[in-house]
Structure formats: structure tokens, C-alpha cells
Amino acid sequence: MKGAVRIERVVTRGTFSLDGDTFDVENNVWLVGDDEEVLVVDAAHDAEAIHRATAGRRVTAVLCTHAHDDHIDAADALATRTGAPVLLHPDDHELWSHTHPARKPDGELTDGQVLAVAGMELQVIHTPGHTWGSCCLYIPFLDAVFTGDTLFHGGPGATGRSYSDRPAIEASIRARLLTLPGDTVVHTGHGPDTTIAAERPNVPTA
Template structure:
């Protein structure tokens, strides 16, 4: 299933950059348990090139949504298997590098033991696509290597499973920590402009302002 999301707003510049959501279905497995999940896959770009956020479950469906555009990167917000299980196949289909924060390399190896990511996400790194910039924000807690991507031009942040409609992502499993995710949200994400649209790894969009009351101050 594919659904076009709103373009950036509030900018005088006329730009064809847009955000597209593709919802894929599969499973999430960790700590000996498996759950059925639906994931948001995000495509950011224009008619010529696109960046993919989280290659979940179904590489052919994601590739179809690319629709022949050049893929600049496949960005993994974190390395839980439901966010990366299609990454290797999608990289072959598109020729694009897979990027992951190195603190999640161990988690990655559980799903792709024979293949390493092609490049590293680092806090402050700037990725470009279709003439706009996306800033990598290391926001650990859901996993140690969890990252968000902030696109000021689009008034949008892609948060993976770090921030949802209703508050912080889960921290009840291995490689996670509740105080750490709350600190990441307070210090890194909730300081973004309140009108910033939060595009999450699962479920519906929200805004930074709407989520501030859901995170403890200290």
C-alpha cells in the first residue's frame, strides 16, 4: 500500500521535493518473541532522485514506489529486524548504499550476518537528496544506535521508533534504556520547532509540540 504524504509547507521556494509513505507488513523478532507488525517506509525526494528511510519487509514493493528514480541512500533509523530486513535486497535492486549508526552493528548482524552496512550514520552528518538537506540526529534509547533525520525544508523529522504519536518508543527489550530515550527526546528532538511533523516508524504522524507533554521533564 502506498500513500502520498503532504509536501513541505511554509516555504516561499517552489520545490518538487515530497514525502511518500509506503506501508509494509511483516514480523518483528527479538528476545525470543515474534510479533506481526506494519511499518512505515518513507521516500523523500523529487522526480529524479529519492532517499529511503527504513527498508522494511518488502523490497519489491518499496522498489516499485521508487518508480525508476535514483536512490541516493537507504537510511536505517535503527537495526531492529523489521526496519532492516529488506535493506540488503533493496540495495541490490537500487544500487544504493545502506547507512546505519555503528552502535547498532551488533543488532544488524543478527539479521544480515553476511553483509555489513555500506556507510555510517553519525550525529550531525548531513545527507542530501533533491537539493535539500537532512540532518542525522543520534537519538539513542530505543536502541543504542537509533537515529532521527531532520529535514528543515520539509518541516519534518523522521524518528523511526524513537518518538511516536503518544510518546517515546518502547524500551522493554535488549539494547534499550528508558532514561536514555527520554534524555534523547528532551535534549535532541523536542527542541525542534513545535510545528515539525513527526513521521514515525509505525502508525500515524504527529508533531513535536503535540508530543512534548508526553515526555517527563526530568
């Protein structure tokens, strides 16, 4: 009999580099599944640690909320270890190529796409702004959304670098995320969780 479906967090450490600058960062890597199968959201920095956390379960996919190097640098190694496909929105393929020039993603994330793991449905929500291909991943069954760097505890993610735009990220959050139920837990790419209701006051109105 399958164990209960659940969300697990693995915190990994490394660097983020873009536009000639490099910063030390801690990333949240998310595992979603049960005792038999699991998917990984944002394979950051340490493929070995993430693989250990999968604990022998079948990895159905490695999902990338966006293609900044600190969210995908372990994706290739993790896919090699597990045989799981790496999925990314096509608008971030150019960014991906900066980190993995010799390997393309195995498949695409597209707006409205539905993926399945452990008997649950996961809905892909395209939320451009932090990068053009940024996506959030909503699991209604768990009242949870994985927002990468689009929405944090405290408001929208950063847009001060290449491939980003502040009005776009704010519009994406207003139209695609703040319309989710208020008690939806927001699992972010860095830092603590929050909720949709808690972040509504932190996103500027149009």
C-alpha cells in the same frame, strides 16, 4: 524541470523478532525526494513494493533509523536492486548482524552528519534509547523529522527489550527532538504522524 520535493509513505507488513518473541507489525517506509532522485528511510519487509514506489528514480541511499529486524530486513535486497548504499549508526552494528550476518552496512550515520537529496539537506540526530544506535533524520526545508521508533504519536518508543534504556530514550527526546520547532511533523516508524508540539506533554521531564 524537477517535480516538487515530497515525502511518500509505503506501508509494509511483516514480523518483528527479538529476545525470543515474534510479533506481526506494520511499518512505515519513507521516501524523500523529487521526480529524479529519492532516498529511502527504513526498508522494511518488502523490497519489491519499496522498489516499485521509487518509480524509476535514482535511489541515493537506504537510511536505517535503527537495526531492529523489522526496519532493516529488506535493506539488503533493496540495495541490491538499486545500487544504493545502506547507512546505519555504528552502535547498532551488532543488532544488524542478527538479521544480516553476511553483509555489513555500506556506511555510517553519525550525529551531526548532513546528507543531501533533491537539493535538500537532511540532518542526522543520534537519539540512543530505543536502541543504542537509533537516529532521527531532520529535514528543515520540509519541516519534517523521521523518528523511527524513538518518538511516536503518544510519546517515546518502547524500551523493554535488549539494547534499550528508558531514561536514555527520554533524555534523547528531551534534548534532541523537543527542541525542534513545534510545527515540525514527526514521521514515525509505525502508526500516524504527529508534531513536536503535540508530543511535548507526552515526554516525562527529567
